[in-house]
Amino acid sequence: MNICSEKCINEAKVNKTLKNFPDQEDIIGIAEIFKALSDPSRLKIVLALLKQEHCVCDIAVICNQTESAISHQLRVLRTLRIVKNRREGKIVYYTLNDDHVISLINMSLDHVKHEIFNTER
Amino acid sequence: MNICSEKCINEAKVNKTLKNFPDQEDIIGIAEIFKALSDPSRLKIVLALLKQEHCVCDIAVICNQTESAISHQLRVLRTLRIVKNRREGKIVYYTLNDDHVISLINMSLDHVKHEIFNTER
DNA sequence: TTAACATATGAACAATTGCTCATATGAAGA
């Protein structure tokens, strides 16, 4: 165990960073959105819905997964208000519901498409 | 078990979405970046480095975590090239290394700060 | 009402994750 916190700490820099540091609540909120997009299966679903709505069944085909698995993930996305749905008879159609998420995804797509993203790579 | 994939599927819509759908590799790459930011501890580290570099010890103070835990997470971020470091004697300073990530974070901060993000909320 | 079917949900399980604790590494000063 070291005692760095009493000796080596650069108090001025630490305080500067701590000033206006987002609150825990906001941090958790942001992390939650990133978490929703952090699983390839879930990201695929969001990508599938980027340009048009789809029913659960079609999403399953697009994502090459069982409808049950898709349904479970859609629930996660629904809870986070990332998608919304409408029912048409037996069929339930899903759409993206969060402009922020759409922007995040588009930014990331630009990244992998143009690779102008990270100057160090 | 249902046979939706042979009956209810809207082939035209599915094909439209599948056309120009990102490849699996890109999807995993994007998900990886989101995953890096999906853990509140890791997100906090990135937020701490948003405006200036910090040593491991100071990050631990800012994030209120042990230096070991921080070091483990920094390794994850380093592996993903989200942060880079420079050594100055015994002290190692970390900086953000990915402009893309910086933009994603700033977008998310704007979101929680202005709440103009999701029109439905 | 009953059968068929799209979707949702619960339980259970394997896999992954983030932390702690102990120990290793590498640099500075005595």
Place this chain on the structure above:
DNA sequence: TCTTCATATGAGCAATTGTTCATATGTTAA
């Protein structure tokens, strides 16, 4: 060289996660 200290790393563990399988729900058509 030896000690001190900042950081890094490995093993182990509890907690979380994503999937599967079985079953429930709710809608349509017969």
